[in-house]
Amino acid sequence: MKPILLKGGRVIDPSANRDEIADLLIENGKIAGLGSVASREGADVIDVTGKIVAPGLIDVHVHLREPGQEHVETIATGARAAAAGGFTAVCAMPNTDPVTDNQAAVGFIVKQAQDARAARVYPIGAISLGQKGQQLAEFGEMVGAGAVAVSDDGKPVISSHLMRTALEYAQTFGIPVADHCEDHTLAAGGAMHEGLVATRLGLRGTPAAAEEIMVARDIILAELTGGQVHLCHMSTRGSVALIRWAKDRGVVVTAEATPHHFTLTHDACGGYNTNAKMNPPLREAEDIAAIRDALKDGTIDVIASDHAPHHYDAKERDFDDAPFGIVGLETALGLGMTELVRRGTLTLPQLVARMSTEPARVFRLPGGTLRTGAPADVVVFDPDADWVVDPSTFRSKSRNSPFAGRQLIGQVELTIVGGTMVFNRASAQMGSAQNADVAR
């Protein structure tokens, strides 16, 4: 493995409060030095003047569909999509087929991820066997095999008793319990946000209350148990207010928001655009404003993509029957730069914190830092590059994005995982897309 010297970039490392022009030396898979490094014998020297050098992005919420729906995404394609989006690590949700609810299933994901040689993939185990909401899965064995958290994502944990038990039991292993907050009796049949747009389109709506009721419950259970609850994909202003209240009380609660929930409103569902069908649904302008504020003040800790690939014809049907979710790995950074940094909601270091340092802290993952000796998980991106989203160029196997044709600012140049270049836009654009990224 040749050393890599990134010269002349703007190095942003929120873990050390660093934001300066500096050179970064990577050696033996680790961060070897930061500052003014003239040269290094045998190193690949890359001029990154004008670019941002930051700890690799970490996405704590993705769906990689393997095992079960390999025609939609695999761990390998998902990991490559992640690398192309600047992510050096992603956490894979367990709603696969079969469900990732045991040691062997977790081990399978770890193995597939190693073979992919792209972004790191950390498995999340199921809370309940088969995500059926009844019997606890073996947290200990799954953590032993590499799981970093537990979640029944895709489904809410309906039983308050089960949620309480999970929050208590998870403390032995020091892992967060991530919940998809949805009162299914209120949300049942809902295809989008309940409001004027749903009324016009004649679609069943899911009220904001369906999320907020479960957020409130989870907060109360977290306070009761002292466990860490991680609230997935927060979408409403009410949820933000509840989390703020909980954090003020010292409850151990962390939360994430997706780029689509800080960018799009329910208006995007107009014309029955199935690529705007998500769960939780796209909400209103006031909700977007609240989520942006929460990302600014830390009420919401991390940005996660909820990358949810679907086959091309799955969204090619009427709105009620189309599945929820969109791919997000390859647009997350661009949306963060365009919608949050350019609009002045977050500074660049704050965005890096929400997409790297904070996810590492919340899920206790390696990375999220450029300290000497840390694993060399690094992203280099051009903060000024203008580009237009073209799903046909995605590394992901799926194309279901509501952002097709949207102009974004901020584009990934290099992604380095453990000292290995796993994505390089320059060589990718020269045509050797797949192999050049991972080889070397």
Next chain:
Amino acid sequence: MTVAGSRSALLDARAIKRALDRMAKEIISLAGGSEHLVLIGIQRRGVELAERLAHLITEKSGKAVERGALDITLYRDDLETVGPRPLVGQTHLPGELSGKCVIIVDDVLYTGRTVRAALDELADFGRPSRVGLSVLIDRGGRELPIQADIVGKSVDARRGDRVDVLLQEVDGRDAVELVREAS
């Protein structure tokens, strides 16, 4: 988008009056009196002409003449090629047509397609003993084997010419004019 062309008068108000007078007489003679006569105007200037002819015939015979109006839009053979032609006029026919002498009245006879459509439509309403055709202007250029029984004036118009029949009731004045596009 009409290119200004030459416009020449074919009939003035007095000539129209004279033509209609003669046509009324011919209609009475064709129908063998006015007893079984029904005048049916084709929307929309045909309706006005039928109205005037009925008035003239009543003056001469002293009896009221039955009248009807026919809108042939729904019987056209070129619905999709003429594009949206939204407003369909009213069709109303007086009672039973069987045994009657029906005279179709229109302003201009040209290709014959309108009359073809009118005959089709009429057939759906009953079986007159005789159907005649009376037009104010016959401009030639037939595309179907149809001839008028009674003609106000025959004109030799070229393809591309337009014959405008203007009537007091609709247009504010009586005149028939030939419009020839500048070429």
Next chain:
Amino acid sequence: MALSLGKDLIGLEELSADQIRLILDTAEPFKEVSERAIKKVPTLRGKTIVNLFFESSTRTRISFEFAEKRLSADTVNVASSGSSVEKGENLVDTARNLESMRIDMVVMRHPSSGAAQFLAKRIRSNVINAGDGTHEHPTQALLDLLTIRDRLGRIEGVKVCICGDILHSRVARSNIWGLVKLGAEVAVCGPRSLMPRGIEGLGVKLFRRIEEAMEWAEVLNVLRLQLERMQAGFIPSLREYNRVFGVTVERLARASRKLLVLHPGPMNRGVEIDSRVADGEQSVILHQVTNGVAVRMAVLYLLAGGNPERAEAAKGQGSSREGAE
């Protein structure tokens, strides 16, 4: 340029007031066609129309079929049970199949909102929405508008209250769009549990009690209450619904005005409307049914003739009636 409806009729939300008036005006002469001894004109001769019903409907299907046959179109009826698994998967394939059979028009009823637009975007044939989920049912609203105009001589300024299960009603949505665009004052009345959120955003007033609605309105459009709403927990019982929201003779008598009562059918006598009201002199329900055929003939006619591309292609062939003949 002459006003046209475009390729499809999906909903009244997309139409302008002028387009809605055009349909109503065009329906007038078609009323007369249905009064003839031979109730048939050759306007759509040679056109093939598929009536694609993924949801059972007797009256709408029959009304469309009469309209099509009276215009001499060739019609094929396709009824599908539309099980929840089948319907989604089949719609794309259905569209492709129809396209391959070179049909001219599709009249579609479908249980999913947006299905008509979905189909319209994927085929070149004209698509007429005969009801999609809880989205729109434009021809029903058009016939309601025509009936109100027939009876009151105008729509602008008329106070119309739509009563009942607004939440699940495509008829209500289409009526609201049509009435608001033509300048009527519109209100809705029903249990709050059957009112969609944000309905005021469509420009309507809200009445909690049917008595207040009746005092305000000149026209009541009474919606059908589906039995399933009780099972789904939206209302406690049909009996109570009738007591609180039913349009009864007694309530009508207490209103200070003589109200006109419409109902899109099929009626639940004794639930949302009493038999004596339905059969009484204030009811215009059968007039609505008659107007349904005329309105649908008008829509078929306008869409068939309203293809500007074909019209453009055929220009200059010299058989135009424009002023010359």
